[in-house]
Amino acid sequence: MAEHAPHFTITPLGGLGEIGLNCQVWSTADSTVLIDCGLMFPDDYHLGVDVVIPRFDHILQQRDKVRGIILTHGHEDHIGALPWLVPHLRGIPIFGSRFTLALVEHKLREHGLADRVEFVPVTPGTPLALGDMTFHFLPVCHSIIEGYAVGVETPVGRVLHTGDFKIDPHPLEGSGTDLDLFRSFAGDEGVRLLLSDSTNIEREGHSLPEREILSSFRHIFTEAQGRIVITLFSSHIQRIQEVFDLAAEFGRTVVVSGRSLMTNIELAREHGFLRVPPALHMDAAGLPPVADRDMVLLVTGSQGEPLSALSRITMGEHKHLTIHEGDTVVMSSRIIPGNARAITRLINQIYRLGAEVYYDKFRAIHASGHAHRDELRAMIETMRPQCFVPVHGEYRHLVKHARLAQECGVAPERAFILENGDPLTLLPQGVRLGERIHVESILVDGKGVGDVGHSVLKERHILGGEGMVIVVLVVDEVTWDVLHGPEMLSKGFVFEQHYNHVLEDAKCIVLDIFENIPPGETERLQDRIRSALRRFFRKVLERDPIVVPVITTI
Numbered sequence: 001m002a003e004h005a006p007h008f009t010i011t012p013l014g015g016l017g018e019i020g021l022n023c024q025v026w027s028t029a030d031s032t033v034l035i036d037c038g039l040m041f042p043d044d045y046h047l048g049v050d051v052v053i054p055r056f057d058h059i060l061q062q063r064d065k066v067r068g069i070i071l072t073h074g075h076e077d078h079i080g081a082l083p084w085l086v087p088h089l090r091g092i093p094i095f096g097s098r099f100t101l102a103l104v105e106h107k108l109r110e111h112g113l114a115d116r117v118e119f120v121p122v123t124p125g126t127p128l129a130l131g132d133m134t135f136h137f138l139p140v141c142h143s144i145i146e147g148y149a150v151g152v153e154t155p156v157g158r159v160l161h162t163g164d165f166k167i168d169p170h171p172l173e174g175s176g177t178d179l180d181l182f183r184s185f186a187g188d189e190g191v192r193l194l195l196s197d198s199t200n201i202e203r204e205g206h207s208l209p210e211r212e213i214l215s216s217f218r219h220i221f222t223e224a225q226g227r228i229v230i231t232l233f234s235s236h237i238q239r240i241q242e243v244f245d246l247a248a249e250f251g252r253t254v255v256v257s258g259r260s261l262m263t264n265i266e267l268a269r270e271h272g273f274l275r276v277p278p279a280l281h282m283d284a285a286g287l288p289p290v291a292d293r294d295m296v297l298l299v300t301g302s303q304g305e306p307l308s309a310l311s312r313i314t315m316g317e318h319k320h321l322t323i324h325e326g327d328t329v330v331m332s333s334r335i336i337p338g339n340a341r342a343i344t345r346l347i348n349q350i351y352r353l354g355a356e357v358y359y360d361k362f363r364a365i366h367a368s369g370h371a372h373r374d375e376l377r378a379m380i381e382t383m384r385p386q387c388f389v390p391v392h393g394e395y396r397h398l399v400k401h402a403r404l405a406q407e408c409g410v411a412p413e414r415a416f417i418l419e420n421g422d423p424l425t426l427l428p429q430g431v432r433l434g435e436r437i438h439v440e441s442i443l444v445d446g447k448g449v450g451d452v453g454h455s456v457l458k459e460r461h462i463l464g465g466e467g468m469v470i471v472v473l474v475v476d477e478v479t480w481d482v483l484h485g486p487e488m489l490s491k492g493f494v495f496e497q498h499y500n501h502v503l504e505d506a507k508c509i510v511l512d513i514f515e516n517i518p519p520g521e522t523e524r525l526q527d528r529i530r531s532a533l534r535r536f537f538r539k540v541l542e543r544d545p546i547v548v549p550v551i552t553t554i
Contacts, residue, residue: 011434049452072161087116149177167206191384205372207367212364314350387414468490471506471549486514502540
């Protein structure tokens with residue numbers, strides 16, 4: 001393919017085969033645009049890691065062609081990695097809805113980067129031309145306000161990325177996901193390529209409408225005799241509005257606790273997206289005396305995070321708030337994989353304190369923001385794509401979504417299951433799969449970006465599971481006599497007083513090794529001590545700690 005021949009290439013840097021890390025590079029002969037720039041939270045294996053971000057080498061290699069970053073919506077898995085990319089693309093325009101850009105600006109300001117980009121709001125009905133691509137923004141219903149699907153006119157046809165969406169036929173506010181609008185973009189011939197959210201492909205039927213959640217909330221407000229404590233995703237402005245409206249209707253005072261909730265409420269209020277009740281307190285410290293039956297606590301902690309407001313309240317560690325008998329706790333969110341144990345422990349503790357808990361399995365108090373199978377089918381049938389790429393899902397989700405596309409008439413050879421790093425190019429008369437590029441994600445630990453890899457994580461697991469033994473030995477450099485030690489320091493391995501005999505035997509092994517090592521061969525001495533003690537500990541205790549010999553010559 002000639003470099004300047006008409007084409008359109010999609011290169012996923014994250015978000016395929018996983019939930020999170022959503023990031024794609026869209027390129028033509030003339031221009032390059034980044035679609036989303038999300039992070040992923042670490043799983044259990046990533047000990048000590050703060051977040052996971054995409055590898056940006058591919059986008060930086062063509063930085064001269066980059067026309068901007070387009071964001072579908074403001075969730076962390078779509079905007080969270082921007083602070084690590086922006087320093088490398090100074091002055092880059094970022095396009096998104098007003099609320100999405102408000103969240104991004106706040107995030108970048110916290111990192112001292114807000115002045116390095118240009119924030120450009122986009123609206124439905126107003127096309128955006130970037131080089132030889134023209135973008136259209138189609139509102140979708142999701143668990144955050146002002147989310148968009150992104151349609152693009154390219155030199156080789158029309159492409160649509162659904163973003164995260166669901167189809168709610170009767171949304172509480174806003175236009176929802178208007179399939180007539182999507183049908184209009186697709187035209188009579190349909191789109192060349194559809195990229196569609198795969199998260200809930202395994203769930204049959206339709207997603208729960210938000211009106212049903214509001215109905216459940218109203219029952220809870222009607223029944224509750226004491227305080228109502230509600231925790232939810234802090235970006236779910238629409239559901240926060242439902243809580244505020246019900247509090248005003250039932251004459252309850254709302255108290256907010258949790259930094260992310262406070263931030264998002266303030267941002268939404270500043271930009272006119274949230275109507276707050278008359279009795280709203282953003283600081284529990286200044287709360288006047290209010291009877292339990294007249295109070296609603298809106299708090300962070302839907303995933304059982306140990307430092308969240310709900311966890312601190314439940315454990316008696318919050319300065320001003322507690323859980324007590326008669327409270328009704330509503331956990332209005334799905335359980336993110338990996339958080340089930342923490343949430344279960346929190347629920348059990350709340351019950352110990354005498355409160356009632358409503359959670360997703362117990363009552364209709366949360367609706368997913370992602371389309372179920374019938375809604376995904378409706379999207380495919382509306383767009384009538386020639387080619388189909390499932391996105392935003394684990395590998396099994398992608399496979400099942402591709403099969404659904406085939407059921408809807410997409411030819412099997414044109415339903416592509418891509419993984420991160422697999423480029424797909426649309427040509428005027430065909431499709432080409434490119435050679436996979438290196439896109440292994442980057443681990444961020446504190447201020448270290450990419451310095452934690454497999455070997456470091458392996459050591460952390462050994463330290464966490466087996467502990468460490470430090471062997472200290474001071475030797476005369478000239479005579480090769482032992483001046484101090486060997487001293488054994490156990491960290492997370494054994495309690496010295498209970499296993500003193502084992503450590504004493506280990507000291508004898510160190511001395512035996514020392515006597516058989518020629519003077520001056522410190523490195524060899526360290527290697528022999530390390531291997532001999534690991535064998536000894538495995539034999540005696542069936543444990544395999546990290547052994548760190550510290551040999552000092554003076």
